Amino acid sequence: MKTDWKNIDIRTLAGLVSKTLKDKGIDTLLVGGACVSIYTKNRYLSSDLDYVTHSSIKDVTPALEEIGFFRDKSRHFIKEDCPFFIEFISPPPAIGSEPIKEVEHIRTRRGTISLFTPTDCVKDRLAAFYHWNDPQSLGQALMVAKAQKVNIKEIKRWSVKEGYKEKYEVFKDRLK
Amino acid sequence: MLESLFGNIVVEKILFFLNTYGEGYPLGMAKTFGVPVNRIQQQLKRLEEGGIVVSRLAGRVRLYTFNPRYPFLNELKAFISKAYEFLPEEKKEKYYRLRTRPRRAGKPS
Numbered sequence: 001m002k003t004d005w006k007n008i009d010i011r012t013l014a015g016l017v018s019k020t021l022k023d024k025g026i027d028t029l030l031v032g033g034a035c036v037s038i039y040t041k042n043r044y045l046s047s048d049l050d051y052v053t054h055s056s057i058k059d060v061t062p063a064l065e066e067i068g069f070f071r072d073k074s075r076h077f078i079k080e081d082c083p084f085f086i087e088f089i090s091p092p093p094a095i096g097s098e099p100i101k102e103v104e105h106i107r108t109r110r111g112t113i114s115l116f117t118p119t120d121c122v123k124d125r126l127a128a129f130y131h132w133n134d135p136q137s138l139g140q141a142l143m144v145a146k147a148q149k150v151n152i153k154e155i156k157r158w159s160v161k162e163g164y165k166e167k168y169e170v171f172k173d174r175l176k
Numbered sequence: 177m178l179e180s181l182f183g184n185i186v187v188e189k190i191l192f193f194l195n196t197y198g199e200g201y202p203l204g205m206a207k208t209f210g211v212p213v214n215r216i217q218q219q220l221k222r223l224e225e226g227g228i229v230v231s232r233l234a235g236r237v238r239l240y241t242f243n244p245r246y247p248f249l250n251e252l253k254a255f256i257s258k259a260y261e262f263l264p265e266e267k268k269e270k271y272y273r274l275r276t277r278p279r280r281a282g283k284p285s
Contacts, residue, residue, distance in 0.1 A: 074225055090227040094247035131244040 001110070005068075005081045010037045012110050013084055014049055016067065019111025024063040026055040029093050029103060030115035031124065036140045038106065039118050040147045044140050049086045052093040060088060095123045096162045118148035123158050126171060130164040142174055178259055186211060186219045189271070192263075194229065195256045196272040199241045208271055228252070 003016070014030055021028050030038075033046030053060065061071050069077040069086055077086040093100045104117045116124060122144050128137035144150070152172075159168035178188045189209050193200050202220060206213035220240055223229045230243040242249055260272070 074221070090225060092247060094245075096245065097247050097250065099247070127245050 005079065006083070008082060008084075009042070010034055010046060010049065010084060011106075011108055011113075013082070014038070014113045014115075015106075015108030015110035017049060017051075017064070017069075017086060017111075018113045020067050021051075021053070021055075021060065021063050022111070024059070026053055026059060026063060028053045028114060029100070030113055031089065031093060033140070035116045035121040036125065036144055038113070038115065039121055040140075040143045043143055043147070047084060049084055050089050051086065052089050052091050054091050057088055095120055096127055096158065098158065098161075118144055119151045119154055121148075122150050122155055126155070126159065126164075126168070127162070129171070130159070130162060130167050138171065138174070141171060145171075145175055177262060184219070186215050187223070190216065190219055190223065190229075191252075191256050192260060192272060194240065194242055195253055195260065197274075197276060199239050201237045201239050203237075208274065 008016075014034060018028055018030070028051045030049060031052055032048075032050035033044065034049045036044045037046045057071075057075060061077075064070075064077050064086065068079045069082075070079070072078045072085070075088040075090075077088075079085075100116070100120060102117050102120070103114050106113045106115065115121075122141045125137045125141035125144065128134045129141065145152075145155075156168055156172075159165060159171075178191075179185045182188050182191070186209075189211075190200075190205060193205055193208065202213050202216045206216045209216075220229060220231070224231060224240075227243055227246050229240050231238050231240045233239075242253070246252070260268075263272075
């Protein structure tokens with residue numbers, strides 16, 4: 001299947017990258033802003049794909065070179081004619097101090113993406129709002145919570161456990 | 177003291193520094209410990225790639241702090257705090273009890 005790299009959308013690219021790595025025995029989890037893009041149908045457009053893997057970056061490198069992504073510096077991969085870059089974040093995948101318990105799988109024409117559930121995606125964005133007062137992250141959390149079915153009770157439980165009950169109320173008020 | 181665990185002495189110093197002062201920049205840490213700034217930068221880069229620290233620009237200075245989203249942060253800080261108790265008094269005095277309160281600009285030094 002021919003790939004239009006210049007105009008590729010983030011969901012298709014994530015499917016292609018996930019499959020390319022999976023075919024080499026490398027399991028990945030898509031995290032970060034790319035999940036927001038996918039869950040909001042690009043209302044928020046991330047410029048990168050953040051993956052977490054327990055495999056070595058040395059194993060990832062030749063696999064991604066097969067589809068034209070080359071290691072730029074440290075854990076980044078770029079392809080000249082592709083608008084997105086790929087980054088590998090150090091494991092373990094976590095939301096605050098808790099490990100990921102559930103993973104979402106989305107099938108695309110180019111491969112299956114394993115990614116944060118919508119609820120974990122909201123928590124991930126809220127973590128940036130809680131710790132760094134980042135208003136963009138709050139906005140992204142709201143976008144996902146409005147576009148997808150999320151477990152509000154679970155988000156509240158986690159927020160209180162992380163020590164951010166008051167900031168959770170800000171999120172809850174803006175969600176109304 | 178923790179060199180064998182962390183692989184080198186500079187990482188140990190950086191972790192004690194951040195645990196004590198909350199944040200730091202490479203040149204400041206290098207001057208405090210009397211080690212070349214590139215060695216500090218090298219280890220900060222490694223810690224940042226591992227998700228243990230994060231950095232942001234404040235003017236022209238890159239400030240480093242512990243990453244509040246690092247899943248083992250509480251445990252790491254508890255460990256560093258415990259190890260700190262075992263440091264010799266003169267090291268604590270020399271490196272980890274520096275002035276951090278504000279100093280008005282223009283005041284004679």
